[in-house]
Amino acid sequence: MPGLILVIEDEPGIVDFLERGLRAEGFEVISALDGITGTDRALGEDVDLVVLDLMLPGRSGSEVLAALSAARPGLPVIVLTARGGIDERIAGLDSGAVDYLVKPFSLGELAARVRAQLRAAMLAPATAVRVGDIEVDLLTREVLHAGEPVRLSSTEFELLVYLLNNRGRVLSREQILHAVWGYEHDPGTNVVDVYIGYLRRKLRHGDRDAPIATVRSVGYRLDDAG
Secondary structure, eight states: OOOOEEESOOOOOHHHHHHHHHHHTTEEEESSSSSHHHHHHHHOOOEEEEESSSOSSSOOOHHHHHHHHHHOSOOOOEEESSSSOOHHHHHHTTTTTTEEESOOOOOOHHHHHHHHHHHHHHHHHOOEEEETTTTEEEOOOEEEETTTEEEOOOOHHHHHHHHHTTTSSSSSSSIIIIIIIIOOOOTTTHHHHHHHHHHHOOOOOOOOSEEEEEEEETTTOOOOOO
């Protein structure tokens, strides 16, 4: 059950200890030494879990936790802190952390808790899809692009979700037609091209075009946005 773990911790010695230990457990690990960089990496990279210290320069761990809870509510965050009081633990868990470890801690225990949280995340039904700066809530059917709401019709929404779930893959018009409209191959319809055009216009942001590439003679591909 490998995963990409982001360690946000300002003490280089602890970062080195965590990186070595978690990599020995089979995880890929990246790190940040301050809260601002940590937030940017958590939101900009395909991170599976965050190990977060509360005492950070630039932006406090509590502020980082609040930002991650708002932008990526399904991202597990394990808090590390030297403050082990019950009130601090309750505050951390209430702010969105899934677990809490007090320094000094056992690396074996941390690795076990990381595995447990990754298992729980895998079993939880997906309620949101995020690629780059496009975010889709599958329950409320709300769509955000670079933080701004985008109003889509039901068909446009289903088309976008299909593209997001297959990001980076070239999808033929026939595949899209079957998945979104339930049609078999119909060489006489251009409905896919029409709705791709609708999506592109609605997902254009400032001077940036929508991240939907045309693959000549084949179909379309959604690339990472943002």
